[in-house]
Amino acid sequence: xxxxxxxxxxxxxxxxxxxxxxxxxxxxxxxxxxxxxxxxxxxxxxxxxxxxxxxxxxxxxxxxxxxxxxxxxxxxxxxxxxxxxxxxxxxxxxxxxxxxxxxxxxxxxxxxxxxxxxxxxxxxxxxxxxxxxxxxxxxxxxxxxxxxxxxxxxxxxxxxxxxxxxxxxxxxxxxxxxxxxxxxxxxxxxxxxxxxxxxxxxxxxxxxxxxxxxxxxxxxxxxxxxxxxxxxxxxxxxxxxxxxxxxxxxxxxxxxxxxxxxxxxxxxxxxxxxxxxxxxxxxxxxxxxxxxxxxxxxxxxxxxxxxxxxxxxxxxxxxxxxxxxxxxxxxxxxxxxxxxxxxxxxxxxxxxxxxxxxxxxxxxxxxxxxxxxxxxxxxxxxxxxxxxxxxxxxx
Amino acid sequence: xxxxxxxxxxxxxxxxxxxxxxxxxxxxxxxxxxxxxxxxxxxxxxxxxxxxxxxxxxxxxxxxxxxxxxxxxxxxxxxxxxxxxxxxxxxxxxxxxxxxxxxxxxxxxxxxxxxxxxxxxxxxxxxxxxxxxxxxxxxxxxxxxxxxxxxxxxxxxxxxxxxxxxxxxxxxxxxxxxxxxxxxxxxxxxxxxxxxxxxxxxxxxxxxxxxxxxxxxxxxxxxxxxxxxxxxxxxxxxxxxxxxxxxxxxxxxxxxxxxxxxxxxxxxxxxxxxxxxxxxxxxxxxxxxxxxxxxxxxxxxxxxxxxxxxxxxxxxxxxxxxxxxxxxxxxxxxxxxxxxxxxxxxxxxxxxxxxxxxxxxxxxxxxxxxxxxxxxxxxxxxxxxxxxxxxxxxx
Numbered sequence: 001x002x003x004x005x006x007x008x009x010x011x012x013x014x015x016x017x018x019x020x021x022x023x024x025x026x027x028x029x030x031x032x033x034x035x036x037x038x039x040x041x042x043x044x045x046x047x048x049x050x051x052x053x054x055x056x057x058x059x060x061x062x063x064x065x066x067x068x069x070x071x072x073x074x075x076x077x078x079x080x081x082x083x084x085x086x087x088x089x090x091x092x093x094x095x096x097x098x099x100x101x102x103x104x105x106x107x108x109x110x111x112x113x114x115x116x117x118x119x120x121x122x123x124x125x126x127x128x129x130x131x132x133x134x135x136x137x138x139x140x141x142x143x144x145x146x147x148x149x150x151x152x153x154x155x156x157x158x159x160x161x162x163x164x165x166x167x168x169x170x171x172x173x174x175x176x177x178x179x180x181x182x183x184x185x186x187x188x189x190x191x192x193x194x195x196x197x198x199x200x201x202x203x204x205x206x207x208x209x210x211x212x213x214x215x216x217x218x219x220x221x222x223x224x225x226x227x228x229x230x231x232x233x234x235x236x237x238x239x240x241x242x243x244x245x246x247x248x249x250x251x252x253x254x255x256x257x258x259x260x261x262x263x264x265x266x267x268x269x270x271x272x273x274x275x276x277x278x279x280x281x282x283x284x285x286x287x288x289x290x291x292x293x294x295x296x297x298x299x300x301x302x303x304x305x306x307x308x309x310x311x312x313x314x315x316x317x318x319x320x321x322x323x324x325x326x327x328x329x330x331x332x333x334x335x336x337x338x339x340x341x342x343x344x345x346x347x348x349x350x351x352x353x354x355x356x357x358x359x360x361x362x363x364x365x366x367x368x369x370x371x372x373x374x375x376x377x378x379x380x381x382x383x384x385x386x387x388x389x390x391x392x393x394x395x
Numbered sequence: 396x397x398x399x400x401x402x403x404x405x406x407x408x409x410x411x412x413x414x415x416x417x418x419x420x421x422x423x424x425x426x427x428x429x430x431x432x433x434x435x436x437x438x439x440x441x442x443x444x445x446x447x448x449x450x451x452x453x454x455x456x457x458x459x460x461x462x463x464x465x466x467x468x469x470x471x472x473x474x475x476x477x478x479x480x481x482x483x484x485x486x487x488x489x490x491x492x493x494x495x496x497x498x499x500x501x502x503x504x505x506x507x508x509x510x511x512x513x514x515x516x517x518x519x520x521x522x523x524x525x526x527x528x529x530x531x532x533x534x535x536x537x538x539x540x541x542x543x544x545x546x547x548x549x550x551x552x553x554x555x556x557x558x559x560x561x562x563x564x565x566x567x568x569x570x571x572x573x574x575x576x577x578x579x580x581x582x583x584x585x586x587x588x589x590x591x592x593x594x595x596x597x598x599x600x601x602x603x604x605x606x607x608x609x610x611x612x613x614x615x616x617x618x619x620x621x622x623x624x625x626x627x628x629x630x631x632x633x634x635x636x637x638x639x640x641x642x643x644x645x646x647x648x649x650x651x652x653x654x655x656x657x658x659x660x661x662x663x664x665x666x667x668x669x670x671x672x673x674x675x676x677x678x679x680x681x682x683x684x685x686x687x688x689x690x691x692x693x694x695x696x697x698x699x700x701x702x703x704x705x706x707x708x709x710x711x712x713x714x715x716x717x718x719x720x721x722x723x724x725x726x727x728x729x730x731x732x733x734x735x736x737x738x739x740x741x742x743x744x745x746x747x748x749x750x751x752x753x754x755x756x757x758x759x760x761x762x763x764x765x766x767x768x769x770x771x772x773x774x775x776x777x778x779x780x781x782x783x784x785x786x787x788x789x790x
Contacts, residue, residue: 059442
């Protein structure tokens with residue numbers, strides 16, 4: 001029998017093609033200025049420190065690190081997190097599970113909670129990687145409208161009341177893709193609504209430490225009384241994404257279910273990368289490192305915003321207080337996908353905003369990343385974009 | 396609303412409690428002789444080499460290793476595998492996907508292929524971790540009988556014909572839990588049947604390099620003409636389980652589906668652990684390392700077999716040619732779970748065989764591990780077991 005008679009699982013029926021992947025292939029071309037991805041800058045990756053720490057931990061704890069570990073996490077990291085989370089995030093950590101990047105946290109949550117047809121409320125637009133994850137679990141996505149200060153809580157309440165969703169997925173701080181931040185009052189309200197209607201909130205917060213202006217806000221999790229909020233943290237943006245170390249904090253019963261699920265997902269996260277993150281924190285390297293990369297990213301963000309000021313009339317854009325992204329609305333009628341084709345010819349890549357909407361549309365939007373490019377690259381890339389937008393607006 | 400009103404996904408309904416986890420908590424007690432797990436010996440873990448390699452790769456390729464990687468795998472490792480697989484495994488590698496331990500390979504295969512109610516044929520007994528994974532995907536498990544030279548291929552054909560399964564899961568070499576090896580003729584036959592009936596074969600082969608006697612056998616995959624066989628390999632038993640690096644080899648279309656699934660499972664396997672495995676191979680360290688640990692394990696295996704010779708009449712056991720485990724049948728009427736309770740009081744732990752059967756039963760069987768204990772520990776632990784078995788047989 002030929003293999004082409006093989007039938008794949010139905011859950012794949014819900015997963016669309018990979019326009020994004022095509023873009024990422026293009027990024028890899030030499031000479032391309034990429035304001036498309038969400039990569040840290042190379043300067044932000046602490047390779048010298050990691051080399052020293054890796055050698056040290058393998059010398060001192062090599063047998064433990066190379067042996068099977070516990071699904072529950074590498075013990076020294078768990079101990080570190082027990083005090084680090086209250087100190088830096090401002091809420092207690094009744095249960096913490098280190099995961100293989102916070103990508104895995106989302107997968108485990110869906111696996112633990114989502115039956116086919118269950119509804120998940122998602123910001124509109126939202127991080128497309130996790131939208132894809134939810135689709136693989138055959139969740140029905142319910143978009144909640146987005147405002148300047150984050151999701152519309154009145155709309156959210158109507159959805160909670162009328163649609164009885166299982167979960168809300170939100171990125172409250174310097175959101176991907178818009179760069180927007182959920183206000184303090186709305187954070188409190190989201191926690192209240194979750195408790196009132198019995199909806200799990202997946203609070204995905206990988207960018208919170210990358211703040212360039214304004215005051216730090218408490219997490220939604222800090223307003224959570226009954227355990228409906230699960231906090232997803234990550235070291236990808238502040239230490240290294242290639243190490244794949246994130247964590248989830250939540251109710252012990254729910255974390256336990258996710259731990260059991262993790263047993264058959266990858267048994268445990270690599271001990272070595274957990275140990276490197278642990279030592280990075282224990283050696284006190286993180287605060288200075290965050291200050292240094294934040295200063296660089298702030299300059300990159302400001303440069304990109306400065307370039308946008310000279311774009312033609314009729315476009316608007318977000319002014320993020322941190323994170324990696326900003327969001328541009330072009331005049332109606334301009335299709336960012338067409339713009340991208342022309343931009344790629346001129347060696348500049350970005351991501352059309354339509355891909356971040358659960359049900360598409362919004363063709364006149366785009367996401368720009370300022371973390372992965374140098375200041376001259378940003379200026380050069382934005383010059384190309386400005387010319388293309390001007391051409392398109394005049395056409 | 397209180398969190399105890401939260402409903403978990405139905406897929407958890409199929410997952411039983413964790414008798415095994417209770418055993419593993421016991422193992423952690425100080426002074427316990429564990430012949431229960433499947434850990435490599437501490438002497439087999441190359442901590443000095445890993446420390447040096449980790450520092451080197453982070454110095455030389457630190458920015459690449461700490462940055463986001465491709466879901467498809469760390470490029471240098473992929474290049475290495477392209478020649479290493481044909482040379483050491485004896486079959487071509489049309490597509491290879493590095494995974495976060497071969498645990499993840501099983502998860503990705505189920506995710507790609509299994510709809511609720513789909514049938515998976517499993518050896519009886521089989522590796523319980525992967526049985527749990529299949530249950531989470533709501534597969535219906537169909538046990539195929541096990542013989543001295545591996546699964547019963549006539550029984551397998553009847554199952555293929557009558558039950559129309561989606562997949563066969565088999566550990567052909569030094570099987571977990573029995574230590575048995577599928578004969579050459581049967582390997583060829585399994586590949587033929589898979590093609591004839593259109594059934595995916597998941598060939599889980601983590602122990603193949605740990606051979607202490609007899610001739611190495613070609614993988615089932617080497618008889619595969621149409622791509623129905625997916626080979627699951629692992630570096631857990633020959634370099635380090637704590638690094639979580641395995642791989643899957645198969646048809647490019649199927650590997651592609653698994654790659655897409657992996658995007659939302661953990662995005663990619665940590666670059667650092669992939670790079671360490673890559674350098675371990677490139678530096679030519681693997682053959683000597685395998686020879687050294689195999690010599691140790693062979694002695695441990697022989698010691699355990701020697702102890703079993705002096706057990707009372709009426710017990711039988713496998714004589715594995717490699718791997719980490721052997722399997723004991725006690726006289727009918729003796730329950731290995733009762734034996735375990737008494738053994739734990741005397742500071743010895745093993746795993747009752749019943750847990751490895753998809754539908755339980757076989758209470759008079761047990762799995763013993765010889766890799767994680769020293770020769771004196773094996774002798775001491777087996778003395779305890781012998782006394783308990785003798786007592787039980789006389790009762």
